[in-house]
Amino acid sequence: xxxxxxxxxxxxxxxxxxxxxxxxxxxxxxxxxxxxxxxxxxxxxxxxxxxxxxxxxxxxxxxxxxxxxxxxxxxxxxxxxxxxxxxxxxxxxxxxxxxxxxxxxxxxxxxxxxxxxxxxxxxxxxxxxxxxxxxxxxxxxxxxxxxxxxxxxxxxxxxxxxxxxxxxxxxxxxxxxxxxxxxxxxxxxxxxxxxxxxxxxxxxxxxxxxxxxxxxxxxxxxxxxxxxxxxxxxxxxxxxxxxxxxxxxxxxxxxxxxxxxxxxxxxxxxxxxxxxxxxxxxxxxxxxxxxxxxxxxxxxxxxxxxxxxxxxxxxxxxxxxxxxxxxxxxxxxxxxxxxxxxxxxxxxxxxxxxxxxxxxxxxxxxxxxxxxxxxxxxxxxxxxxxxxxxxxxxxxxx
Amino acid sequence: xxxxxxxxxxxxxxxxxxxxxxxxxxxxxxxxxxxxxxxxxxxxxxxxxxxxxxxxxxxxxxxxxxxxxxxxxxxxxxxxxxxxxxxxxxxxxxxxxxxxxxxxxxxxxxxxxxxxxxxxxxxxxxxxxxxxxxxxxxxxxxxxxxxxxxxxxxxxxxxxxxxxxxxxxxxxxxxxxxxxxxxxxxxxxxxxxxxxxxxxxxxxxxxxxxxxxxxxxxxxxxxxxxxxxxxxxxxxxxxxxxxxxxxxxxxxxxxxxxxxxxxxxxxxxxxxxxxxxxxxxxxxxxxxxxxxxxxxxxxxxxxxxxxxxxxxxxxxxxxxxxxxxxxxxxxxxxxxxxxxxxxxxxxxxxxxxxxxxxxxxxxxxxxxxxxxxxxxxxxxxxxxxxxxxxxxxxxxxx
Numbered sequence: 085x086x087x088x089x090x091x092x093x094x095x096x097x098x099x100x101x102x103x104x105x106x107x108x109x110x111x112x113x114x115x116x117x118x119x120x121x122x123x124x125x126x127x128x129x130x131x132x133x134x135x136x137x138x139x140x141x142x143x144x145x146x147x148x149x150x151x152x153x154x155x156x157x158x159x160x161x162x163x164x165x166x167x168x169x170x171x172x173x174x175x176x177x178x179x180x181x182x183x184x185x186x187x188x189x190x191x192x193x194x195x196x197x198x199x200x201x202x203x204x205x206x207x208x209x210x211x212x213x214x215x216x217x218x219x220x221x222x223x224x225x226x227x228x229x230x231x232x233x234x235x236x237x238x239x240x241x242x243x244x245x246x247x248x249x250x251x252x253x254x255x256x257x258x259x260x261x262x263x264x265x266x267x268x269x270x271x272x273x274x275x276x277x278x279x280x281x282x283x284x285x286x287x288x289x290x291x292x293x294x295x296x297x298x299x300x301x302x303x304x305x306x307x308x309x310x311x312x313x314x315x316x317x318x319x320x321x322x323x324x325x326x327x328x329x330x331x332x333x334x335x336x337x338x339x340x341x342x343x344x345x346x347x348x349x350x351x352x353x354x355x356x357x358x359x360x361x362x363x364x365x366x367x368x369x370x371x372x373x374x375x376x377x378x379x380x381x382x383x384x385x386x387x388x389x390x391x392x393x394x395x396x397x398x399x400x401x402x403x404x405x406x407x408x409x410x411x412x413x414x415x416x417x418x419x420x421x422x423x424x425x426x427x428x429x430x431x432x433x434x435x436x437x438x439x440x441x442x443x444x445x446x447x448x449x450x451x452x453x454x455x456x457x458x459x460x461x462x463x464x465x466x467x468x469x470x471x472x473x474x475x476x477x478x479x480x481x482x
Numbered sequence: 483x484x485x486x487x488x489x490x491x492x493x494x495x496x497x498x499x500x501x502x503x504x505x506x507x508x509x510x511x512x513x514x515x516x517x518x519x520x521x522x523x524x525x526x527x528x529x530x531x532x533x534x535x536x537x538x539x540x541x542x543x544x545x546x547x548x549x550x551x552x553x554x555x556x557x558x559x560x561x562x563x564x565x566x567x568x569x570x571x572x573x574x575x576x577x578x579x580x581x582x583x584x585x586x587x588x589x590x591x592x593x594x595x596x597x598x599x600x601x602x603x604x605x606x607x608x609x610x611x612x613x614x615x616x617x618x619x620x621x622x623x624x625x626x627x628x629x630x631x632x633x634x635x636x637x638x639x640x641x642x643x644x645x646x647x648x649x650x651x652x653x654x655x656x657x658x659x660x661x662x663x664x665x666x667x668x669x670x671x672x673x674x675x676x677x678x679x680x681x682x683x684x685x686x687x688x689x690x691x692x693x694x695x696x697x698x699x700x701x702x703x704x705x706x707x708x709x710x711x712x713x714x715x716x717x718x719x720x721x722x723x724x725x726x727x728x729x730x731x732x733x734x735x736x737x738x739x740x741x742x743x744x745x746x747x748x749x750x751x752x753x754x755x756x757x758x759x760x761x762x763x764x765x766x767x768x769x770x771x772x773x774x775x776x777x778x779x780x781x782x783x784x785x786x787x788x789x790x791x792x793x794x795x796x797x798x799x800x801x802x803x804x805x806x807x808x809x810x811x812x813x814x815x816x817x818x819x820x821x822x823x824x825x826x827x828x829x830x831x832x833x834x835x836x837x838x839x840x841x842x843x844x845x846x847x848x849x850x851x852x853x854x855x856x857x858x859x860x861x862x863x864x865x866x867x868x869x870x871x872x873x874x875x876x877x878x879x880x
Contacts, residue, residue, distance in 0.1 A: 124543035132546070133538045140531045145522035148530070148724035184582055188751040195618070213752070220593070220749045326546035328756035351618045352750065353586040354611070358726035360755055 115470035117457040118438040120262065120413055126381055127326050131373050135366035139359065147359040153350040155182025155333075156361035162368055163319070163333045171294055171305035173317060173335065181334045181345055182356045185327070186292055189318045189334035190217040192352065193253070193288055196344045198223050203251040205243065205285070207235045209416075209445035209454070211262045214255055214290065226251065227447035232407065234258065234268030237275045244283045253286040253316075258306060260293040260412025263445045263456040267410060270303050277309045286314040292332075293412040295324045295378055298386030300410035312337055321364050323413070324378060329360040385413070391464035392457065395471035401479050406457075413460040416442070423481045424452040431480055437473040513868035515855040516836040518660065518811055524779055525724050529771050533764035537757065545757040551748040553580025553731075554759035560766055561717070561731045569692055569703035571715060571733065579732045579743055580754045583725070584690055584718045587732035588615040590750065591651070591686055591714060594742045596621050601649040603641065603683070605633045607814075607843035607852070609660045612653055612688065624649065625845035630805065632656065632666030635673040642681045651684040651714075656704060658691040658810025661843045661854040665808060668701050675707045684712040690730075691810040693722045693776055696784030698808035710735055719762050721811070722776060727758040783811070789862035790855065793869035799877055804855075811858040814840070821879045822850040829878055835871040 139147050154160070160177040167173040183189040190213065198204070200222035206215065208227030215225060228239050235256055244251075254276070258268040268276070280287050289306050307317040320332035336342040349355070368374045392415055396406050403420040417439075419425065425441040432438060442454030457474075459467060537545050552558070558575040565571040581587040588611065596602070598620035604613065606625030613623060626637050633654055642649075652674070656666040666674070678685050687704050705715040718730035734740040747753070766772045790813055794804055801818040815837075817823065823839040830836060840852025855872075857865060 119548075121548055124547055127543055127546040129538055129542040129546070132542075133535075136534055136538065137531075140527055140534065144527040144530075145525055146726075148525040148527070148726040149522055150517075150519055150725045184751040184754075187749075191750045213749070216749045220746065327548045328544075328546040330751065330753075330755045348618065351585075351611070351614045352589045353582040353728065355728075356582075357728045357755055357758055360758065 114433070114436045114438055115462060115466050115473065116438040117459070117462065117470060117474075118440050119461055120458055121461045122323060122327065122413075123384065123460055126384055128367075128373070128377050131370060131377070132326075132363070132367055135363050135370065138366045139362045143362055147362045149358060151355050151358040151361070153346050153355045154178075155180065155356060156358065156365060159331075159361045159365040160333070162365055163335075166368075167305075167317070167319065167335070170302075171291065172308040173305045174308070175317075175335045175337065179335050179337050179339075179342055181336070181342065181349060182361055183332045183334050183349065184353060184356050185322060185330045186290060186318045186320045186332040186334075187213050187217065188349075188352070189332055190214050190288075190290070191220075192334065192345050192348045193316060194218050194221045194223065195348045195352075196341070197252050197286070203249060205240070205251045205254040206447060207256050207261070208447045209263055209442060210255070210447070211257060211290065212444045215445075215447065218255070223252070225447045230261070230264065230266065232266050234261065234266055234272055235276065237272050237279065240276065240279055244279055244285065250283065251285050253288050254280055255288045255290065256306075257290045257292075258303075259291055260296060260409050260414075262293075262412070263414050263440070263442065264416040265407045265409030265412050265414045266416075267300075267303070273303065273306050274309065277306055277311070281311060286316065288316045288318070290318045292318070292320045292323050294319070296381065296385060296413065297411035298382055298389055307335065307337075314338055314341075316341075324381070325364060325367065329357075329364060331356065331360050331364045385460050387464060388459045388462070388467060389415075391467045392459040392471060395468045399472050399475035401475065401482060403482070404478065413458055415457045415459060417455050417457060418451075419453045419455070419478055420482060421451070421453050423478065425455040426452070428455070428477055428481055431477040432474055435473040435477050437470045437477070439474065512831070512834045512836055513860060513864050513871065514836040515857070515860065515868060515872075516838050517859055518856055519859045520721060520725065520811075521782065521858055524782055526765075526771070526775050529768060529775070530724075530761070530765055533761050533768065536764045537760045541760055545760045547756060549753050549756040549759070551744050551753045552576075553578065553754060554756065554763060557729075557759045557763040558731070560763055561733075564766075565703075565715070565717065565733070568700070569689065570706040571703045572706070573715075573733045573735065577733050577735050577737075577740055579734070579740065579747060580759055581730045581732050581747065582751060582754050583720060583728045584688060584716045584730040584732075585611050585615065586747075586750070587716045587730055588612050588686075588688070589618075590732065590743050590746045592616050592619045592621065593746045593750075594739070595650050595684070601647060603638070603649045603652040604845060605654050605659070606845045607661055607840060608653070608845070609655060609688065610842045613843075613845065616653070621650070623845045628659070628662065628664065630664050632659065632664055632670055633674065635670050635677065638674065638677055642677055642683065648681065649683050651686045652678055653686045653688065654704075655688045655690075656701075657689055658694060658807050658812075660691075660810070661812050661838070661840065662814040663805045663807030663810050663812045664814075665698075665701070671701065671704050672707065675704055675709070675713075679709060684714065686714045686716070688716045690716070690718045690721050692717070694779065694783060694811065695809035696780055696787055705733065705735075712736055712739075714739075722779070723762060723765065727755075727762060729754065729758050729762045783858050785862060786857045786860070786865060787813075789865045790857040790869060793866045797870050797873035799873065799880060801880070802876065811856055813855045813857060815853050815855060816849075817851045817853070817876055818880060819849075819851050821876065823853040824850070826853070826875055826879050829875040830872055833871040833875050835868045835875070837872065
């Protein structure tokens, strides 16, 4: 088996572990905190329907035709306005590439930047889909530990100043991290930008959750801090509208790199759906609709987060710790070290509650006693009951 | 520059040559035979609109949610029925992977099967998007010459029996080839299947045009001939419905290979649009609608093909030759050897007519005097006038 295929298989094993869990937990009597799904009852189907009718009526033939690899220009223009208004990132449409979900953005970045054996710095734990994408190009993943303020900069400095070959890029999720839910502090954002610039390491900033904030103050993107030439930024419509349309955006201020990404995208799938791109654009330009929807999401998910934090406090036994995210979809839990969360899952399933064991999110030296809980896909009542059941399983394992 | 990036750049140069041509030829006073676009006036917008309403009304939340990497099961079931009824390919839904256009299918095949330096056999000339996809994984492309009956089997035999390393797969477009418009004869299908089996070389059969037949008899897919274990088949909704939704299918009877393709797809973009997949399924299941649409397409494109063949006969000077396709979207033209079609394009643009020079479709030893004409994207009147203008340019160059 070639290294490439070995790498692919290892990545697959990790993700397929999660896929298996998601399949088993699909039953209606199971309360699942395992997936990362938005709440389907909050999808704005009426407004999406109106946007769809408008696309077909006013621009139907173009919506069904081949389109440019870079993406639909009005949508790219909206992305620029949106990024400027939210994360203070100033980008021009000719730096914006529309991708088939952020997962494709990660794949394209890896395809263009990585040769086998290249080192990539990632937070540990980190998003399993990113680890899988980078691993499929045979990258060597180097984990930088993180805490409640995100990636630990003294560890990053140590790795960057070591004699090891220079990493090809540094990947991080600054807001409401998947899986930990934590956010990178303002001081560390500046430090990381400076360290990356000093060592000439490009930043890849994956920011799917920035609009899903329920408390605390918003911070600018790392890409919005001065000197952003070699910083890539990934955003998506998956959390702020819906994932099923597979619309996301990758911003590259470096023009030469942008052209290479477009070229890789063209070889990968020619372009993203002309229809989906126009649909998202017609949706977001309806006056007042998008803003009101974001407010509705924040209110609902904020209540669910609070319900889960309250339930964890009420039900989990001493010796458990968890993060207190200001936003996003996830809470990260540490149970006492003697509990292996892969085994805990079996006990939890017997109680009809599910979660994702933490192991696949780690690059190396995975502790056995971590797990990820999702709070966006269940209402407050089911969250309360689900955490109660989880606590029963944890107490049995202690 | 690494080999990988060099390969990417070479592939990009080829495709970007075509992209530049397509951009220049977008003016309304230019008659363009350059693209490969379906006729937008034939998109069944009303029926698509009805299918869209039905998806949103009956299955809206699932259409907006994350979905399985393999694709939407009812669509995969329809694909199996469709392939059985049309190209006689018997497949089960668990061998069908829904992809983001066939271009993604080609990319996934390359990603899973190719290591740098691996040899891939292709018809020459061949589809430039496939050459680009395989090239982006640093494959060595080996061209097998073709004639009016498709790939020349004596040349294929010679290459397979040579002492060179065994190719990783053989890629071919059996029906109404892009760019040549020719089809692989029944005798050669059997011969190629036998040769591939003897030498243990998997077949990758790219079949986007099989339903676009305007004359002659349909033949079964190569994958439908006995012993199809290691034959991959790619089909698409881009030509029979519309390309803008980016819905296609990749069939792999080999279960282990299928799992690797699913894994690669998951790392590439998680899954294809839940909405687009449901939309295509709801469209094709409307009673009588899809069949009538195919008949309408065949009639209209058949008239356009006849108009172009007639106009070529009337206007092109002696010393020109062209293919007479039974279907598809393209006619392949050879002008006298002293004419370089890259230079001819400049003269043709002065006459306000455009085409694609043949050079990017060749793997090596590209003759300078070939070009591709598309007949699906202009009506009969414009085809007549466009070919008249082309003939003026050709005569100037002689």
